[in-house]
Amino acid sequence: MIRGSEGAATPRGRGRGHAPLRLRAALASLAFTVPVLLGAGPGGSGETIPLAGQEPGERLDVTLTQVVDPASPAGPAEAAATKVDDRLVAVRFRLENTGTAVYQDSPAASAHLLDTAGQRFAGLNTATTAGASFPDTVTLDPGGTAEGFVTFELPRDAGLAAVQFALNGGLADDVGQWSLS
Known part of the structure; x- marks a missing residue:
């Protein structure tokens, strides 16, 4: 499912097997054709999106707080x-x-940035002066919280469109998306 600022959830069909790469490409193009799924402003929305992972009991509330x-x-x-x-x-x-x-995952691998030309960029653990980055792996017991930055490298002239986050290294079916335009 993709969840956006309005809390809308769109179920995705499942066939035999899994096709994560094709599914991810479809999600990237969907982000530019269905504006109702988008939701955050350029500075960060403060919007929290609940997301489920692939295993029983994997659930996170994810909030984009700053860009x-x-x-x-x-x-x-x-x-x-x-x-x-x-x-x-x-x-x-x-x-x-x-x-x-227990949540144990890499937030950098779980996050992607979409630009206005439809390109998708993977998150990195590159340190910046913006603030502390997440470690390579974050482990949270139920009720635990963590905050940190995920960094993206993109062309200097690329426009920002949206940020996506999904558990399980970005492979979970439940995808949160925040608009940056």
């Missing part, structure tokens, strides 16, 4: 790793484990 565009690399190593014609965008999330299972 820093552009974000400055935290040090020389991060600056050297950024392509010359690219920029960094840092997105801050708050995660709350509302399920009954």
Whole structure:
């Protein structure tokens, strides 16, 4: 399901087997054709979207709280790793484990940024001056919370359209989406 600011949920059909890559491509194009699913402003909405994972008891409330565009690399190593014609965008999330299972996942792998040209960018653990990044793996007991930034590298002139988050390294069927335009 994709959940947006209006809390709308759109079920996705399931056939035999799983086709996550095709499904992800369809979701990326859907983001630009169904505006009712979009919801946050460019600074971060503060909107919380409840998301389920693939295993029983995996549930998170995910809140997009801040977008820093552009974000400055935290040090020389991060600056050297950024392509010359690219920029960094840092997105801050708050995660709350509302399920009954322990959440153990990589927020960077769970997040994607969509630009206005329809390109999709994977989250990175690149440190920026925006604030503390999530560690490579976050572990939250039921009721636990964590906050941190996920960084994206995209072309300097790319327009921001939306941010997506899904549990299980971005592979869960339940996808939260916040509009950035």
